[in-house]
Amino acid sequence: MTLKNAVSQIWYTRCPVPTPVGLATQLGLLDEAFAKEGITLSSIIDSKDRAIRSSHFDHHLDYSFRHGGNVPPIRARSEGNPTRLVGITWTDEFQAIITLPSSGIKTTRDLVGRRFGIARRPPGIVDFMAATASKGLVSALALEGLTHDQVDIVNIPLTDSVLDGREGPQLYGLRNRQAYGPEIAALLRGEVDAIYVKGTPGISVANLFATHTVVEFGFHPDPRIRINSGSPRILTVDERLAEDRPDLVATLIGTLKRASAWAEAHPDEVRRFVAHEVGASEEVVAAANGPELHKHLGIGLEPDLVDAIGHYKDFLHEWGFLAGNFDIETWVDRRPWAELETRSAA
Structure with a gap:
């Protein structure tokens, strides 16, 4: 009982994406x-303290959980940070290679010998956007039996950390930069001649500049083509929470399952809620995530989902994005899931 009363606050964070x-x-x-349970939830990503916000990427806070893109938590685990993977959500989204209509690039095969731009952040936090673009390029080329060696990869250097620039006039009052x-x-x-984009921001920028879509593969039937930083997204908890209070992790998962069940019965409300979450219009959400978004906000830990994360982990290691x-x-x-089954049986 003492252990149960010991936790009064849990830190949490999620990416601005459908989860x-x-x-x-x-x-x-x-x-x-x-x-x-007498516990207050505190948002990591909304904290004014940069050291706390950094846990969104390195998962260093005790008694915390995170749901979102999988590159930072995979990187944190590769660095030895003690976390546990307790749930996986697969929500497909728009993924594409785009170019300007004047480039002359019409199909994927036209990318051979052309310049593909990948934005690179300074050293520090794992460069998850560069990892995402790299996998997007590899997936697109694989559809035509091509490899990245046949494309000229050009780095687009960025000067600021992903933790910087969350305030100031350059945001024009918005939460994040486009x-x-x-x-x-x-x-x-x-x-550069072509770039990778995904999700609601990707479809918005493609629309804004009337770009040409070389190839779109966010809903491709082969899951290994779709696998990327956001497909699937993962739920992780730190080791202290997992070991000291597995009952709370089970409560977390059970609550998310309730939200998932609610989503399946409320497609219109889900689109509106996700639009608020990602900072986009409902029209953009519908275009980026498809008409059945409400059916793809579940949480599970099935073998095929775990295999998908393992597949992407291996890609990240091969491309040098992991410490090991x-x-x-x-x-x-899987202990929280067993706890949930026990509760259901009782």
Whole structure:
């Protein structure tokens, strides 16, 4: 009982993308579930303290959980940070290679010998956007039996860390800067011939500049083509929470399953909630995530989902985005799911 009373606050964070955590937060389900345990939830990414916000990427805070893109937590695990993988959500989204209509690039095969731009952040936090663009390029080329060696990869250097620039007049009062600005600028300046974009920001910027879509593969039938930083997204908890209070991790997962079930019955509301989460219009959300978004906000830990994360982990290691390799199964923690089954049986 002493252990149960020891936790009064849990840190949490999620990416500005469609997730059950984002949905459960907006519905008030998470606050309600943890308030019953006498626990307050505090947002990592909304903290004014840079050291706390950095846990969104390196997962260093005790008694915390994270749901979102998989590159930072995979990197954190490769560095030895003690975390557990407890849930996976697969929500497909728009993924494409785009170019300017004047480039002469019409199909994927036209990319051979051309310049593909990848934005690169300074050393520090894992460069998850560069990892995402790299996998997007590899997936697109693979559809035509091509490899990245046949394309001229050009780095687009960025000067600021992903933790910087969350305040100031350059945001014009918005929460975040529009993604893909440097990539589009390089495209317009003629420094690169093509770039990768994804999700709601990707479809918005492609629309804004009336770009030509070389290839779109976010909904391709082969999951290994679709696998990337956001497909699938993962739920991770730190080791202290997993070991000291597995009951709370089970409560977390159970609450997310409630949110997922609610989503399946409320497609219109889901689109509206996700639009608020990602900072886009409902029209953009529908275009980027498809008409059945409400059916793809579930949470699970099935073998095929774990295999997908393992596949992407191996890609990240091969491309030098990880500190070292590790066995994906040693990261997975199925105990909270067993606890949920026990509760259901009772």
